[in-house]
Amino acid sequence: MSSRAIALVISGCLLAACAGATPQDAALAFSHTADPARPFRGPIRPDLPLARGYNDAARALAYADDNPLIRWAYRVWCETGYRSPEDAGAGQEVDELIDPAQDLVSPQGFFHSRFARTPMPSGGARFLDNAWYFGADGLGVIVVRTPDGLLMVDTMTTPEEFEQVVLSEMPAAGLNPADIRYVFLGHMHADHTGGANVVQRLAPEAKVVMGAPDAAIVDQAREALRNGETPPPGATVRWRSRPTDAAEAAALHQTRLRSVPNRIDMRIEPEPGQTTGSARIRIGPSTEVVAVLNPGHTPGQMSVIIPVQHQGETRQLLVLSGNDNPDEAAQYARSMDYLRSVAAQVGADTLINTHGYQSAMFYHLRRLQADPSASNPFAMGRSGVDRFLGVFAECQRATHQRLEDGTWLAF
C-alpha cells in the first residue's frame, strides 16, 4: 500500500462538507490550513422573526434541563451553523477550544475536528448494560447484545479499519463477531458501510439493513466499480487527494471494491407518497427493533430504535447516524418531526450517534468507561429524546429560513 493510501479518509463525515462533497472538499475538511478562497458560512446578520422563532423554540427545548448532549446540539446546530476553523480566510475569527478533552466547540462556536480521531479505549466503551461504542472519538459503531444475538449499527470505512478498531476489540468486551445477526447501515456514506462485507463473511446469517434510497445508491456504486466506471459521490471511500499515478488509482479502486457492501438484505421503504417511513423488524423471539427512514443527511438516512438494558431496566435506545445537511435542511426538519413521533410511540428514552464527536459523546463515553456509576447523559429519558429531536428539527428549520433570508451565508 502506498503512503498515500494511509491517508485514506477514515472518518470523513465529520464536517458538513461530507454531504455531496467532492474528494477535494473532503481533503479540505481535514486540512488545517485556512483556504482564503473558501467562503465564510453561517451567521452574518441577526435573525429575522421567523428564524428567531425557530431558534428560540429549540433553545427552550435545550435548556429545559442540563443534559450536555442536548445543549451541545443547540449550540452547534442553531447558534453557529457548524462552522469549522477550516472556513477561515473570509473575515471571521478562528478561536481555540475551551477544553479539547471535553468539547470540540470553541467559545465562538467553531467546530474542531482534528481532535476527533483518537481510538476508543481497548474493549470499546460500554455505555449501557448491554450496549457498546467501538471505534474512534469521531466515528464508531454501536453494538447491542440481545438474547437473539448481536445487533450492530454502522461499520466504519474499510474492512481493514473495521477489523482493526471494532472486531479486534469486541472479544475484550466478551462479544463474538460471529454472533452478529443484524447490521444496520445508517446511511450510504463510505465511512459507515466499509465493514459490512466482513460481517457477512464472519456471520453468513447476518442481515444487512439500509434505507431504500441509500441502498439504491450503494447498488449504483457497486455496479459502477465492477464496470470500472466512476461511482456516485459519497458512497465510496475517498482519499485525501486524487491518485497521482495508475498504481494509486488501482489501489483506490480495489479498496473501494472491498468496501462497498456486496449485498443489502432489507430495505426500509418510504410510506406511499412520503419521503419517510418505518418498519418493525423481529430479530428473534424476544427482540424487536424499529428502523426509521429519515432522509436529510442523505436521501436514505436511517435511524434504529433498539431495546437495551440500563441498570437492570429495559429501555429503548435510539441510534442516530450522520450529522446535518444545510442543503436539505427543510426536508431534514420534516424527517426529524417524523422520527420524533415514532420515537415517542416506541418510547425511546436513550440516545446515541455513531459519530461520537457529536455532542462530545466521546467524552461522556470515556467517562462512563472509566466509572460505570457516573451520571449517564445518554439515558436522557423520553422527554430528553423528544427534546433532542425537537432541537435538531427546529435548528434545521432555522437554518433553512436563515439561508432563505440571507442572514446566514450558504455552506
Ligand SMILES: [Zn+2]
Ligand atoms: Zn455522512
